[in-house]
Each structure stands twice: as C-alpha cells, then as structure tokens.
Amino acid sequence: MLQIKAMGQHTGGEVTGVDVKKLDDEGFAPIYGAWLKYGVTVVRDQELEIEDFLRYSRRYGLVVPHPSKSTRHPDYPELTVLGINKFGADGKLNKDIYKRGANGFHTDGAYDKVPFKATQLYALAVPSTGGNTHFSSMYVAYDALPERLKSLLEGRKGAYTYGGRRKLQALLNEEDRDWKPVFHPMIRVHSETRQKSLYFDPGKILYIEGLEQQQSDDLIDDLTERMIQPGAEYSHQWRVGDIVIWDNRCMVHKAAGDYPPDQDRIHWRVSIKEPAAASSAAAE
Numbered sequence: 001m002l003q004i005k006a007m008g009q010h011t012g013g014e015v016t017g018v019d020v021k022k023l024d025d026e027g028f029a030p031i032y033g034a035w036l037k038y039g040v041t042v043v044r045d046q047e048l049e050i051e052d053f054l055r056y057s058r059r060y061g062l063v064v065p066h067p068s069k070s071t072r073h074p075d076y077p078e079l080t081v082l083g084i085n086k087f088g089a090d091g092k093l094n095k096d097i098y099k100r101g102a103n104g105f106h107t108d109g110a111y112d113k114v115p116f117k118a119t120q121l122y123a124l125a126v127p128s129t130g131g132n133t134h135f136s137s138m139y140v141a142y143d144a145l146p147e148r149l150k151s152l153l154e155g156r157k158g159a160y161t162y163g164g165r166r167k168l169q170a171l172l173n174e175e176d177r178d179w180k181p182v183f184h185p186m187i188r189v190h191s192e193t194r195q196k197s198l199y200f201d202p203g204k205i206l207y208i209e210g211l212e213q214q215q216s217d218d219l220i221d222d223l224t225e226r227m228i229q230p231g232a233e234y235s236h237q238w239r240v241g242d243i244v245i246w247d248n249r250c251m252v253h254k255a256a257g258d259y260p261p262d263q264d265r266i267h268w269r270v271s272i273k274e275p276a277a278a279s280s281a282a283a284e
Contacts, residue, residue, distance in 0.1 A: 002016075004031070004034045010039075010137045011040060011136065011137045012041070013037065014041070015031055015042065016045070018031070021056070023059075035060075035245060036193055039137055039247050039251045040247070043242070045239075046241045046242070053079075060120065060272050061275075062274070063271070064116075067162065073268075082267040082269050084097075085097060098257070098261055099255075099257045101133075103203060104203050105134070105202075105228060105252040105253065106203050108248050109271060110184060111160050112182065115273075116248045117247070117273050117274040118271075119248060121244050121267040121269050123242045123266075124267060125265065126265060127259035127264065128260070130256055131238060131255075131259035131265045132238070133236045133254070133255055133256070134253060134255075134256065135233065135236065135253045136227070136232045137233075137250065138252060139250055140231065141227045142196050142197045144226065149222075152219070153187050153208075154187055155187075156211075157185055158199075158207070159181040159182070160182055161180070161181045161206055185199060190249050191249065195250070198223070199249075202220060227252065238265075
C-alpha cells in the first residue's frame with residue numbers, strides 16, 4: 001500500500017509500497033504531489049530495467065540527453081551512467097568521475113536556456129559507507145534573505161555557463177566546451193507551486209546583471225554563504241533500488257564524494273525538462 005512520509009523538516013519525502021512499473025495516472029498523482037511539496041523524493045525498493053526507468057521518468061516531463069557525451073549510455077543517449085570507468089588504464093583514480101557533483105551545492109542545467117526541471121537517479125550499486133547526496137531548499141534560502149538583498153536581486157538576472165567562472169569542463173568533449181552565457185532570474189517563481197525561491201548556482205554563475213564586477217563577485221560570495229540554511233537540508237543515504245528525483249527549480253544538491261574509491265557507487269541518471277513555455281513562465 002502506498003505510503004508517503006516526510007524525511008526532513010522542509011526537504012525530502014519517502015515513498016514506499018509501490019511498484020512504479022505498474023502505476024497508472026491516479027496512482028502517480030500523489031507521488032508527483034509529494035515531490036512538489038518536498039522538493040526531493042525517494043521511491044524505495046524498485047527493480048527496473050532501463051526502459052522501465054525511462055518510461056517512469058517521462059511521467060515528470062521531457063527526458064533529454066546530458067551535455068556530457070562521454071558518460072551517456074551507448075544505446076540510450078538520454079541516460080547517463082554515473083560512477084563507472086573511474087579508474088584509468090594505469091589504475092589511477094579519475095577524480096573528475098569519482099568526485100562528480102561533489103564540488104559544491106548546485107542546481108542542474110542552469111547553463112541551459114531552458115534549465116532542467118528535474119534530475120532523477122536510480123541506484124544500481126552503493127558503497128558500504130559514505131556516498132550520500134545532500135539537498136537543500138532554495139525556498140528556505142529565499143525566505144531567509146534580508147530584505148535589502150531581496151530588493152537588490154528582484155528583477156535581476158544571473159549569467160550562467162557550463163563550468164562557470166572556474167571553467168570546470170573536464171567531463172565535456174573538447175568540441176562541446178564553447179558555451180555562451182544564458183540568463184535566468186535570481187528570484188524565481190516556481191511554475192507549479194508559485195512559491196518564490198533563490199535561483200543560484202555558485203559553480204555556474206558568471207556575474208549578476210546590472211552590477212559592477214566587484215559588487216557582483218561580492219554578492220555571489222555572500223549568496224554562497226547564505227544559500228544553505230539550517231533545517232532546509234536533507235541528506236540521502238542510498239540503498240540499491242532507490243529512485244531519487246529532485247526539483248532543480250527550487251532545490252540545490254551535491255554529492256558527498258567521500259566513499260571508498262575501490263567500491264562501486266553506480267546510478268542511472270536522467271535530465272528532465274518542462275516545456276519551454278512553462279519554463280518561461282517560471283522565470284518571470
């Protein structure tokens with residue numbers, strides 16, 4: 001029997017007692033509602049083939065290939081495989097693969113004109129210790145901003161690109177590294193919940209429009225300090241068979257990057273977009 005319970009004070013919901021392969025629209029509706037409410041949800045104890053996972057993922061929106069071509073599944077380009085090939089032919093650990101997603105809290109797809117609505121992972125192998133994924137609510141981050149910062153950010157856009165100011169592009173093929181900046185409102189109104197959140201990724205932002213360079217850099221540093229608020233976090237400890245989906249419109253996340261390198265931590269991953277019209281409405 002379907003059960004949904006909160007996992008954190010503001011963030012994280014757990015779904016049990018369901019087989020996503022057998023869900024009809026009526027059965028899916030409360031799961032989608034819980035995801036909107038909690039920002040990130042885990043559906044436990046699933047046994048899926050790739051096509052099952054893709055079919056379920058499409059319930060949330062349009063599944064699109066990730067720009068990192070080297071980690072796409074060879075037969076299913078919409079699917080990224082995380083955690084494989086982390087050792088080179090010489091036996092040396094490739095830290096770009098091992099530490100993927102662990103450089104800091106971020107939102108997926110901010111470098112895209114139509115950012116990712118959601119990211120969804122399915123756990124195939126988990127380490128004996130470590131390897132958690134951390135999440136935090138940007139609704140709470142926005143609410144905690146002092147009024148002077150809310151006023152300063154209202155109506156302003158941030159310029160984003162893959163790799164941001166540090167140009168971290170190791171996972172991209174060389175021919176795919178010429179990214180032009182795209183612009184998104186710093187204060188975002190969610191297209192479905194209609195709540196305001198801080199939309200911010202310190203690893204991908206270049207500058208904030210309408211500010212002098214130093215003022216922009218200082219504000220980016222300030223927001224980086226303020227974006228993770230007490231009570232807004234949820235840390236997910238993975239189990240094999242977990243499906244975890246998070247809402248990039250109102251959440252940030254990061255991998256812990258702390259598991260034993262000789263152990264497997266392998267996931268299927270998909271990037272999900274909402275229609276362009278809905279994304280435009282969310283950004284207004």
